[in-house]
Amino acid sequence: MTTRVGVVTFPGSLDDRDAQRAVKLAGAEPVALWHGDKDLRQVDAVILPGGFSYGDYLRAGAIARFSPVMETIIEQARSGLPVLGICNGFQVLCESHLLPGALTRNDHLHFVCRDQRLRVENAATAWTSAYAAGQEITIPLKNGEGGYVADARTLDELEAEGRVVFRYLEVNPNGSRRDIAGVTNAAGNVVGLMPHPEHAVEELTGPSTDGLGFFTSVLKKLVS
């Protein structure tokens, strides 16, 4: 049986098609999920893609977090469903309290779009097992509200528990505390990051194919 990976489309999602394509290139079956439908269509994992769900009204991710599909995702993520939030998806996961902290306006106030070097700090999550801890990858980053913030106690806890999954290298593009680009929950099934692995899966369109490992990681986990 093929592994089914759901990709949610919210009103204002932009990268849902790219995420579906990345899932397909990794060898799994992409399944389109709709924000207004609680049914997850028996998928084995879920991706919340980048974009501007609900126009970023109120706060980025704040309205998407209360959509019908998120009710089911929040419930199932708590019992182990692998969930990856990319960019706006990361914001939705923080708003859902599936991940700690919040994303705020870039400290320099500009929208940033660049190929970003990252270090994979934790290669034991559902979405990073294809990498080696300490491995450096380059994938695109594009956001206006990507500054990761949390109180010092939470940051210390994340560091102590190895839950900082990615860190920015060379430049901190948005003022994120402690150069944090992505984090995971305690169980390692929920991962969120600001950069976009789904845009780095083919030589033709990406700066590298370094992003493909996210999708092969979850596939490997689900098959084993």
Add this chain to the structure above:
Amino acid sequence: MARVVVDVMLKPEILDPQGQAVQRALPRLGFEGVTDVRQGKRFELEVAGPVDESVLARVREMAETFLANTVIEDFHVHVEEEAIR
């Protein structure tokens, strides 16, 4: 009809780059002496019926779960005197 206002502000320890940009622009426009600016949000809720403690409790719940992200923001709820229409 009564109006309940919810003010939402970034917590003091959270950097507010928008407020800083406003603050830096002020001297250029000839407004001197402002040492800090913090930018927030104001929600005006028109509530049917009288505003009693239970209504305010619901509004605080609304602010806590939705209007504010309490990881980075504080909120303040108050009732506004009946607007003159």
